Amino acid sequence: MKIIRFVLAVWLCLLLASACVRTPRMSPPMPPEHLEPGVRRLEYTIQLGAFAEVDNAIRLARTLNREGWEAFYFRHESGLYKVRCGDFSSREKAQTEADRLVKSGVVIDYYLVAPESYRKSLPPLNPERSLRRGLIDSARSYLGLPYVWGGETPEEGFDCSGLTMAVYRLNGLNLPRSSRAQFEAGRSIPWHLLRAGDLVFFATSRNRRVSHVGIYIGDGKFIHAPSTNRKIRVDSLLGEYYTQRIIGARTYLD
Numbered sequence: 001m002k003i004i005r006f007v008l009a010v011w012l013c014l015l016l017a018s019a020c021v022r023t024p025r026m027s028p029p030m031p032p033e034h035l036e037p038g039v040r041r042l043e044y045t046i047q048l049g050a051f052a053e054v055d056n057a058i059r060l061a062r063t064l065n066r067e068g069w070e071a072f073y074f075r076h077e078s079g080l081y082k083v084r085c086g087d088f089s090s091r092e093k094a095q096t097e098a099d100r101l102v103k104s105g106v107v108i109d110y111y112l113v114a115p116e117s118y119r120k121s122l123p124p125l126n127p128e129r130s131l132r133r134g135l136i137d138s139a140r141s142y143l144g145l146p147y148v149w150g151g152e153t154p155e156e157g158f159d160c161s162g163l164t165m166a167v168y169r170l171n172g173l174n175l176p177r178s179s180r181a182q183f184e185a186g187r188s189i190p191w192h193l194l195r196a197g198d199l200v201f202f203a204t205s206r207n208r209r210v211s212h213v214g215i216y217i218g219d220g221k222f223i224h225a226p227s228t229n230r231k232i233r234v235d236s237l238l239g240e241y242y243t244q245r246i247i248g249a250r251t252y253l254d
Helices: 002-021 054-066 091-103 131-140 160-170 179-185
Strands: 044-051 072-075 081-088 110-113 199-202 212-218 221-224 233-236 246-251
Touching: 044 054, 044 091, 054 072, 054 081, 072 160, 081 091, 091 110, 131 160, 131 212, 160 179, 160 212, 160 221, 179 199, 179 212, 179 246
Parallel strands: none
Antiparallel strands: 044 081, 044 110, 072 081, 199 212, 199 246, 212 221, 221 233
16 A cells, blocks of 8 residues: 555655646647446436525436336536436336336426437547536535535435536446445556546545545546545645545546
């Protein structure tokens, strides 16, 4: 572990130093990204609600999660908070389940998100439209917000892997639910190949197993949901707490 921390610290120092002297230049067009075998592309998803208050979206996500939906909230570009859930192979299947939610009284209306609407389906005309750019934009949209999963108590109501799952699913990638499953699904990469949109994993418990995850955004920084009752924020991999606990990085894109 000491060797890993030393290599990481050296790499980050070199990275940050090079960023200070880098000459701005136009980036070339980026090729389409290909997925690692452990991550599927989302099909049809159900979108629900349009709330001015984030707490209302959180309550709806909790209600759905109690029924096993793996729902998540997000801040829409309109400024309203919405909820998404499900992954269906056809529009008909998604509509059937959405109608069931309406009949049960959970929601009064819904919208079906088609596979072609995700950023991954856009032509790679320039880096601003790339899938990695979409992951970072989605992650940044959560900054300052609480991240609550389906739990009813503080101990189970806050979940770092729920954030990473939500960010990837907002961009059409069905990332697994738990941090350990995410760790196993990705391809291990050395620190010098770490790119924005990849995930970084930490062992925050005594058993040294994967228990925390964040989204790398470049320049040695990552976005994550740090702990119960705290808001989503940016931290540095050079911070003492994280360098002592980081155990690896994973990518899901070529």
